[in-house]
């Protein structure tokens with residue numbers, strides 16, 4: 001295997017494995033006082049904060065000069081009002097950081113029993129994620145729980161980490177604790193990690209760190225294609241996607257799931273197209289919601305662009321700027337899907353203008 005980004009890949013897998021087992025245990029024990037509604041009305045839980053603290057701590061230890069663009073910040077956790085959540089986050093993060101994952105893993109990253117961090121160190125680690133992004137240099141992204149709404153429903157969510165260098169995503173690692181390891185099997189085994197490294201392909205392993213298995217996007221014949229889309233209609237227009245599906249002659253129902261588990265499902269052939277069409281409320285997509293998924297899909301042989309056919313731009317600070325939705329699909333369907341998207345969007349907007 002090529003050695004480029006080998007340490008970054010290993011670090012991201014170790015951090016995602018630790019954070020995924022943390023979020024999984026939080027789900028099983030989550031009580032009402034452990035989630036909170038942010039200023040933008042979106043939910044956040046002790047799991048989001050603790051997972052970001054773990055991943056950011058590990059990145060900073062291994063790569064002290066690398067900035068981090070993370071979704072969460074520690075504001076709500078400081079002071080007396082944050083005490084209950086803070087105490088729980090400190091306990092969860094330290095448990096995940098001292099856990100023995102495999103021979104030599106703790107030693108490699110300078111963590112382990114006896115090296116627990118103080119509450120202030122962990123809050124500061126969450127805030128390592130305050131970098132504003134930009135077009136040049138190395139930076140990591142962390143979305144500690146992507147699809148928090150799915151997480152709270154007990155459905156799909158993802159723990160997402162990427163490394164971006166000069167606005168190009170080079171490494172992406174995504175943990176999906178609730179995703180079946182193999183959808184064609186009835187063994188009920190859940191929990192996957194997906195890895196993409198630029199120029200080195202895409203792989204899947206399990207949460208215990210099994211031998212990675214190469215994944216690629218298969219060929220889809222007409223009639224076999226289906227859409228992967230958000231559960232939340234406020235995140236992605238279901239009606240525009242429905243119109244585009246009918247233009248492509250797709251009769252299969254869309255598979256709706258939360259989080260970047262959609263990119264991962266596409267990368268291993270569990271769906272033909274990831275479709276995310278804007279809802280018209282002027283929302284700017286965030287880089288941490290797409291960077292790791294993009295490199296996994298591209299390395300599995302797919303193409304990711306916006307609804308105008310433009311590449312996603314990871315060099316515009318914390319958001320994707322003025323981009324118009326996201327389409328991801330295998331190479332052979334890309335042009336046809338893009339044409340249908342453009343026609344579907346035109347029809348939907350002229351119908352809305354008339355109404």
Ligand SMILES: Nc1ncnc2c1ncn2[C@@H]1O[C@H](COP(=O)(O)O)[C@@H](OP(=O)(O)O)[C@H]1O
Nearest residue numbers: 145146147148149230232234235258259283289
């Ligand atoms: N109005 C909106 N339009 C598009 N995406 C939105 C949105 N509001 C929130 N999101 C993003 O959608 C992500 C979930 O994606 P999906 O719909 O594919 O499950 C959320 O990630 P978090 O759950 O990490 O906050 C959030 O960043």
Ligand SMILES: [Mg+2]
Nearest residue numbers: 042043071148
């Ligand atoms: Mg969120």
Ligand SMILES: [Mg+2]
Nearest residue numbers: 143146147289
């Ligand atoms: Mg997200």
Ligand SMILES: [Mg+2]
Nearest residue numbers: 071143145146
């Ligand atoms: Mg999130």
